[in-house]
Amino acid sequence: MLFLPAKVVEGLLVIGCSSLYSHIFVEGAVSAFNLTNTTIQLLYLILAGWMANSATRYVGEEYRADEGRGLFSTVSTIYVGLCVLVAIGCCITAAVTQSPVYLGGALMFCTYTAFQVLNAALIQLGRVKASILWSLTSAVLKLAVAFALVGGKSNYPSPFPAIFANTIADGVATIGAVFALSLPVVVRLKYFSKPLLNRFLKYGVPLMGVSISVALLNQIDKYLVVGFYGNILYAYYSNNNSIASGLFTMISVGIMRGVYLAVLRGWREGGKAAAKPLLDQGVRLYLLIAVPAVAGLTAVALPLSRFLFPAKYAAGAPVIAYTALAMLFMGLTEYANKAYELEQSTVHVLQNSAIAAVIKVVSSVILLKILGFTGGALGSVVAFASYFIITCVRVRSRFLFRVAPVSLVRIIVSALLCGAAAFACTLLPVGNLIRLGAAVVVGAGVYAVCIIVSGEGREEVQAVLRRLKR
Numbered sequence: 249m250l251f252l253p254a255k256v257v258e259g260l261l262v263i264g265c266s267s268l269y270s271h272i273f274v275e276g277a278v279s280a281f282n283l284t285n286t287t288i289q290l291l292y293l294i295l296a297g298w299m300a301n302s303a304t305r306y307v308g309e310e311y312r313a314d315e316g317r318g319l320f321s322t323v324s325t326i327y328v329g330l331c332v333l334v335a336i337g338c339c340i341t342a343a344v345t346q347s348p349v350y351l352g353g354a355l356m357f358c359t360y361t362a363f364q365v366l367n368a369a370l371i372q373l374g375r376v377k378a379s380i381l382w383s384l385t386s387a388v389l390k391l392a393v394a395f396a397l398v399g400g401k402s403n404y405p406s407p408f409p410a411i412f413a414n415t416i417a418d419g420v421a422t423i424g425a426v427f428a429l430s431l432p433v434v435v436r437l438k439y440f441s442k443p444l445l446n447r448f449l450k451y452g453v454p455l456m457g458v459s460i461s462v463a464l465l466n467q468i469d470k471y472l473v474v475g476f477y478g479n480i481l482y483a484y485y486s487n488n489n490s491i492a493s494g495l496f497t498m499i500s501v502g503i504m505r506g507v508y509l510a511v512l513r514g515w516r517e518g519g520k521a522a523a524k525p526l527l528d529q530g531v532r533l534y535l536l537i538a539v540p541a542v543a544g545l546t547a548v549a550l551p552l553s554r555f556l557f558p559a560k561y562a563a564g565a566p567v568i569a570y571t572a573l574a575m576l577f578m579g580l581t582e583y584a585n586k587a588y589e590l591e592q593s594t595v596h597v598l599q600n601s602a603i604a605a606v607i608k609v610v611s612s613v614i615l616l617k618i619l620g621f622t623g624g625a626l627g628s629v630v631a632f633a634s635y636f637i638i639t640c641v642r643v644r645s646r647f648l649f650r651v652a653p654v655s656l657v658r659i660i661v662s663a664l665l666c667g668a669a670a671f672a673c674t675l676l677p678v679g680n681l682i683r684l685g686a687a688v689v690v691g692a693g694v695y696a697v698c699i700i701v702s703g704e705g706r707e708e709v710q711a712v713l714r715r716l717k718r
Contacts, residue, residue, distance in 0.1 A: 254380040259498030261387035266490040267556040268391055270483075273404050275560075279479035281407035282486040284349055285414070286470050288356045290463045291334060296361045297459030298452030299326050304368045305451060305589070308512070310444070311373055320431055321439035322448070323365060331358045352411035359418035366425035378428040382421040389417035451592055461601035465578075465631055468605075469612045469624035477621045481564075485621050488553055488564035489571050492545055496575035499541060503534050504582060515590045523590060524647050531583045531649040536705070538576050539659050540695045543667030545572040547691065551674050551684040570625035577632035584639040587646040600642060604635035655704055662698035669694040 269278055292300075303323050310319035331354075338354035341347075363386065370379040390413050397409035426432065470489070474482045507530030514522035545552070546569035553565040588596050612627030619626065640648060670691030674683050699705035 254384065255498040256495070258383050258387050259495040261384070261391065262494035262498070263491050263556065265387070265390050265394075266487050266494070268395065269410055270487055270557045270561060272395065272398050272402050273407065273410065275480050275483045277405055277407040277410070278487065279474075279483040280349060281410040282483065282490075283470070283474065283479075284353045284356065284407065284411060286467050286486070288353055288360055290467050291357055292361050292364065293459040293463040293466075294456070295330050295334065296327070296365070297462075298456045299323060299330075299448065300361075300365045300368060302448040302452040303365055304372055306444075306447070307369045307372045309516075315434055316369075316429070317434045317436070317439045318441040318444050320369075320429070321435050321437065322441050322444050324431075324435050325437065325440050326445075326448075327362065327365065330361065334358075349407065349411070352408060352415070355415045356411060356418075359415050359422055362422040363418045363425060366422060366429060366431075370425055370428060373429075375428060378425070382424040382428070385424065386417040386421035389420060390414055393417060457598040458601050461598065461605040464605040465601065465608050465628075465635065468609055469628055472609075472612050472616055473621050473624045476616050481621045484561045484564035485567055485624065487557055487561055488549075488567040489625060491552065491556065492568050492571035492575060495545070496538070496541065496572060496579070499537055500534070500575070500579040500582065503530065503537065504579075507533070508586070511586060512590070520647055524649070527583060527586055527649045528651065531580070532651050532655055534579055534583065535651065535656070535659050536699070536708070538579055540663040540666045540691075542569075542572045542576050543663040544670050544688070544691050544695075545569060547667045547670035548674060548684060548687045551680050551687070554680050555684050564622060566622045567625040570622070570629055574625065574628035574632045577629070577636045581632065581636045581639050583649050584636065584643055587643050587648065591646065593646075596642060597639075600635060600639050603638060604631050607631045607634045658699070658702040658704040662695050662702065662704070665698055666691045666695035 269281065273281070303319060307316065307319055310316055334357045335354045338350040338357075342350040363382070367379055367383060370376075370382075392413075393416050394409050394413035397412060398404045470482065470486055473485045477485075507526065511523050511526045511530065514526050549568040550562060550565045553562045553568065585597050585600075608627060608631030611630040612624050615623030615627045615630075617623070670687040673687035673690050676683050676686060678686075696705075700709060
């Protein structure tokens, strides 16, 4: 009840950041920054994802053992090595290409990676308020610092103010997380643990392959759009993509972080019998929020794009709807993978994600040629739906979440009515902003009424009322 609304606010700030950048930078600078940001996220998944996943998996038990001395000292050593490696690679690339953007990218990698790892640790240790504070601080600074660096101008030709804003924002958040975790008093090189490193490698090395596959699933369409259609259309594609991906990432993280902590605790205390009911509840909660989000974003894609970005960017409005649907399947797959993660059988996740990555490349290339630059997002839908189906088929021999069919029907029908009501508002003979505002309010109202009347949201309403009374 605390974490999810904060993450939705963070998602809205991410969307606001994309909107601001599209107005204060020229299209070429927007494209350069978005491509740099995409590459940094790709490098994080490939190089640091295994470490981040391992640290998240073991931080709770290691913190109870020695207040995290061994874990954080080991993670810090690995992190420094990765930063040096990326810095060397970026310097060489910058020298060869004569492009200083790569030097800024190295700085972004260092602060982005640090905050991702430390923020996950904050959440797993139950320090939700600190996580919310520094996540929101980072999101706000990415807006404010960029605006300050360009001096309030528009059509700024260089992406560096955006690169520096993101570096500074994540750097400030990292410092806050460092002190929230008391790392200055627990991290020492002498506490570096080789047995813990081996444990990380055993759990995390298969996840390196998973990270590469997931990176392809998440990012390859963007590189293909650049290759097929160039930087200008990539700016339209990536900015519209960021609306759905930014909001959905925060929804998924907001729910998953709360759910996974409970599921992991249940697994330790009672195994499958205790963990599976909690996982089932988490998936239902995810669907309760994510399905209407897909319907709503699809309904308002065009007016939303017109409101957030300059007029030319509206050509990429269909990307919002496609990306929202793809992200829905991505989130469901994360829940399906929990059986593998809890049993530490991550090699199966690698196999499934690798198959899906191949599907992503093939489908994106075909759809980009058929539908134009928006086809890359539809390729994501095909790939993530395939990933979800493959995972469900294979993981059933262990255990798979279950949502009551009646709940699923109620949620889907309510979401469809939400989308229909919102879309009807976009056809009103009024200004674009009024249409958009009416669509959001009416769509949300229709969904809330349908969910409450159907009885599906009764428990959630009662929980909110109990909390308010307290």
